[in-house]
Amino acid sequence: MTLDLEHREALPRHDNQNPDLFGQTPSQTVGPYFHYGLPWKGGADLLGQSEIGPRLDLVPPEHFVLNNAHGSGMPQGEAIEIKGVVLDADGAPVPDAMIEIWQANAAGRYNGDADMREDVPLDPHFIGFGRAAASAEGIYHFRTVRPGRVPGPGNTLQAPHVAVSVFGRGLLKRLATRLYFADGEGLDMDPILSLVPETRRHTLLAQKRDDGAWWFPIHLSGAHETVFFDL
Amino acid sequence: MNGLLQFAREDRGFPPSLFPDYRATVARSPREALVHMPQTLTEVTGPGPVWDKLMGPAIHDLTTQHKGAPLGQRIIVFGRVLDENARPVPNTIVEVWQANAAGRYIHRKDDWDAPIDPNFTGAGHVISDAEGNYRFISIRPGAYPWGNHKNAWRPAHIHFSLLGPAFATRLVTQMYFPDDPLIDIDPIANAVPLPYRDRMVSQLDMATTTPNWALAYRFDIVLRGKNQTPFEE
Numbered sequence: 001m002t003l004d005l006e007h008r009e010a011l012p013r014h015d016n017q018n019p020d021l022f023g024q025t026p027s028q029t030v031g032p033y034f035h036y037g038l039p040w041k042g043g044a045d046l047l048g049q050s051e052i053g054p055r056l057d058l059v060p061p062e063h064f065v066l067n068n069a070h071g072s073g074m075p076q077g078e079a080i081e082i083k084g085v086v087l088d089a090d091g092a093p094v095p096d097a098m099i100e101i102w103q104a105n106a107a108g109r110y111n112g113d114a115d116m117r118e119d120v121p122l123d124p125h126f127i128g129f130g131r132a133a134a135s136a137e138g139i140y141h142f143r144t145v146r147p148g149r150v151p152g153p154g155n156t157l158q159a160p161h162v163a164v165s166v167f168g169r170g171l172l173k174r175l176a177t178r179l180y181f182a183d184g185e186g187l188d189m190d191p192i193l194s195l196v197p198e199t200r201r202h203t204l205l206a207q208k209r210d211d212g213a214w215w216f217p218i219h220l221s222g223a224h225e226t227v228f229f230d231l
Numbered sequence: 232m233n234g235l236l237q238f239a240r241e242d243r244g245f246p247p248s249l250f251p252d253y254r255a256t257v258a259r260s261p262r263e264a265l266v267h268m269p270q271t272l273t274e275v276t277g278p279g280p281v282w283d284k285l286m287g288p289a290i291h292d293l294t295t296q297h298k299g300a301p302l303g304q305r306i307i308v309f310g311r312v313l314d315e316n317a318r319p320v321p322n323t324i325v326e327v328w329q330a331n332a333a334g335r336y337i338h339r340k341d342d343w344d345a346p347i348d349p350n351f352t353g354a355g356h357v358i359s360d361a362e363g364n365y366r367f368i369s370i371r372p373g374a375y376p377w378g379n380h381k382n383a384w385r386p387a388h389i390h391f392s393l394l395g396p397a398f399a400t401r402l403v404t405q406m407y408f409p410d411d412p413l414i415d416i417d418p419i420a421n422a423v424p425l426p427y428r429d430r431m432v433s434q435l436d437m438a439t440t441t442p443n444w445a446l447a448y449r450f451d452i453v454l455r456g457k458n459q460t461p462f463e464e
Contacts, residue, residue: 027245037390066286102277175261
């Protein structure tokens, strides 16, 4: 820590409307108190079947003003569970983390305007975006479908994957990573995985556990640090 | 996939993940270099205009969520969501959350002894309009102490969360107030070097103020923009 933190003096300042300053708004941490502002009920259930997502133990009930989302029907494809623990450099769980996912549907189509491939079907019951607050033990939990394959750069085909964003107290900006399935088709040929040093690729592979869930631990730092991407 | 449009990378105003003055970053930031990757269809897409199905109906007035009016100074917080080419980002979700006028969050883990306001939750979300405009009514949040170092105080701020058009444009930030000397001694704000730090400072906007009712603060949010030239393999 810088020694003068307690003695710094304030200076005069500009503001957001100064044209010389125009550019990307910088990132700041979500802090520890995002639970009544971001993760809604059902946010972590992309199947629309349950209320998982928020931490209701951290918000007085009369102050939970966020949505309670219900699906319009069961999406197509293989329903799966994704779980993991968020750990810091010392291996301690991170209870004030928030995880978001973005993925294609079972057919490999994104439910977003920029995916214009009309030959691959949309699923009216699947959006593909989810948000989960970590538990007191640092564990996050999603219910979703196993995504199909989507094209990569050139004529490549990407292995099935889920884009993951990590937020939390102490994270000044979003950390972006990817979840691949350990038994996924095309892992050897995946154009993004091949950019990752071979010794670290395992950090991106979710493993199927005995309870059927895909386990994807996120090591923010430390000996098993997860691969994070500059994208 | 040749010629897939790419979003610009984060610019020099982005903070590092590791900023030791903000102590919690030390054990929670990666030490390995980030792996540089091209944006694929995964990164250039994002949920379309389906916000009702996700975050639910808009909540733009944070002062009318309970039986009575919250304590504190009513304010209008508004602005535009733009990309860095100064084009509006329409139909995108803007989520906010904040402390009450005394600097206390309605959160079980906030144990500072400033009073809770039963009439104030401090959470809302709206969709930007066709020109990228958004607008909230709230109360001005208070500063509050935190445990980072001796006599550490966070400047008053409102948390903002935006998705923008793609996974690549995801942004969580904080809006500060223009008359707050705590900004320049705050380790979280200071993780962003000057002059970029000032991009997070709102402007008092007398033209948008409602006389005898509320002051107005303008806060434009600028997301990563599409590169002018498509990425080629």
